[in-house]
Amino acid sequence: xxxxxxxxxxxxxxxxxxxxSGPAEAEVIARxxxxxxxxxxxxxxxxxxxxxxxxxxxMGSSSHHPGATKIRFGGNAxxxxxxxxxxxxxxxxxxxxxxILPRWRDRRRASRQLSVIWDTLSADIRRxxxxxxxxxxxxxxxxxxxxxxxxxxRNCDILQNMANEATTRETELHDRDQARFDRIEALxxxxxxxxxxxxRTRRYGE
Numbered sequence: 001x002x003x004x005x006x007x008x009x010x011x012x013x014x015x016x017x018x019x020x021s022g023p024a025e026a027e028v029i030a031r032x033x034x035x036x037x038x039x040x041x042x043x044x045x046x047x048x049x050x051x052x053x054x055x056x057x058x059m060g061s062s063s064h065h066p067g068a069t070k071i072r073f074g075g076n077a078x079x080x081x082x083x084x085x086x087x088x089x090x091x092x093x094x095x096x097x098x099x100i101l102p103r104w105r106d107r108r109r110a111s112r113q114l115s116v117i118w119d120t121l122s123a124d125i126r127r128x129x130x131x132x133x134x135x136x137x138x139x140x141x142x143x144x145x146x147x148x149x150x151x152x153x154r155n156c157d158i159l160q161n162m163a164n165e166a167t168t169r170e171t172e173l174h175d176r177d178q179a180r181f182d183r184i185e186a187l188x189x190x191x192x193x194x195x196x197x198x199x200r201t202r203r204y205g206e
Contacts, residue, residue: 026091026148030137033096036103042110044117056100067125069132070098073140073171077147077163079156086156088163091147095140099129120196128185132178139174146170 039050055064073095080089102125104118146166153159 026144027093028137028140028144029092029094030140031094031096032099032133034099034101036101038103038105040104040106042106042114044114047104047114047118051102055102066102066121067129068100069129069136070100071132071136072096073136073143073167075144079159081156085152085154086159087152088148088150088159091144093140093144093147095136097133097136099126099133101126101129117197120193124193124196131181135177135181136174139170139177142173143167143170 037054037056039047039054041047041050051066052064055066056068057064073093075091075093077088077092078090079086102122104122107115107118110118143166146169147163150159150162150166153162
């Protein structure tokens, strides 16, 4: 059962508002939801086929995956004009993630050995997707800090462009980190699964 999960392409919305405020403030809001797709089968081959047929299709991919994480960045920045200069007053970055996981419906009819295999695989899928969520949250914090650290500009239009450039750079870095994580996971999948299966088999006396 190959693990080839992919995150969805990021969509970034930066709402820009003008106002007067005190010292610059920043906030990152992270929200996570989980949804499931059902699969059936009472053999390893049947489960593999079900994952390949019914798993989510991530943006930028044409094949089904055993799990996926959809990621969306958003937020707003408030600008303050003082003494002929414009500076960042407040920044709020949001990151919404939806983790999509498989749910096996035929467990009662399956052997204990297949149950161990499934528990091992499903736990690895969840761990993999949770790491995608954490990478997204790390970059949301970095995005917030990058915008907050922007120096004052001659006017707010210039500063707005600088903020947009900062978000674009961080979004690109985020995409590269997510892709790098997927490549490493794919290379290590067989070795990792064999190690985990051996551990679970010994633990449950299979």
